[in-house]
Amino acid sequence: MGQKTNSIFRKTALERIATPEQLNEYIKITNPRVWVLLVGLLALLAGAGFWALFGSIPEVATVNGIAYSPAGPVRSIFAYVSMRTARRLAVGMPAQVSPDYAPRDEYGFISGRVAAIGQKRVSQSDVAADFGELGDYAKKLLPSQGIAVKIEIRLDTSGDGLLWSNPKGEAIQVPSGSDCAIRIITGERRPYQLFF
Incomplete structure (x- = not known):
């Protein structure tokens, strides 16, 4: 009966190092593809760490809101917000305005x-007085609960038109009542502040 060997090593691996002279030769431990994958994963982790420390989430x-101008081109948007939202706002904060008929993903903002x-509570009669014939429509913008105040967003201009984030939007007019x-x-x- 032949002798059966229980070896955990493959026969070809054992043959490579069968003689003492072969022990000094290079032994291939890992495949180069594994190293490429490992370097890629480390680069991905480093990028995520850099973003977590130095990136920002707005x-x-x-x-x-409603675009409104009693005469001339529209340069302001008016909105009504709850007092709670108004406390988070400050004059000078940047805003991005998208008319409802110009999809943001296609035309930008x-x-x-x-x-x-505004510092005082706004009522439906105040809205009607502010917007004249558009007053009934503007009343729909009042928050359903709580105290509402009026805010104004002044639109940035570029030359004789509005400043759009996408040049495709520059051809769009924003009429009063939009x-x-x-x-x-x-x-x-x-x-990282989202986790700590």
């Missing part, structure tokens, strides 16, 4: 800044 207040934050979605950047946080 904090946004989202409201709906109009840059602007918070120009004024419904607009507004994103107000209230601050920025580092990604």
Whole structure:
């Protein structure tokens, strides 16, 4: 009967180092593809760590507003926000305005800044007085609960038009009475702050 060997090593691996002269030769331990994968994973981890420490995530207040100008081109958007939201806002904060008929992902947004934050409570009669014939429509912008205050977003201009983030949006006119979605950047946080 032949002798059966129980070896955990492959026969070809044992044959490579069968003689003492072969012990000094290079032994291939890992495949180069494994090293490439490992370096790629380390680079990905380093990039994620760098972003977590030095990147930023904007904090946004989202409201709906109405473009309004009694005469001439529209240069301001008006909105009504709850007192709670108004406390998070400050004059000068950047805003991004998107008319409802111009999808943001296709046309971009109009840059602007918070120009004024009302200090007194706004009623439906105040809205009607501010907007005249558009008053009934503007009343829909009042928050359903809590005390509302009026804010004004002044739109940035470029030459004789509005400053759009995408050149495709420059051809779009914003008439008085247009419904607009507004994103107000209230601050920025580092990604690691979300976990600590």
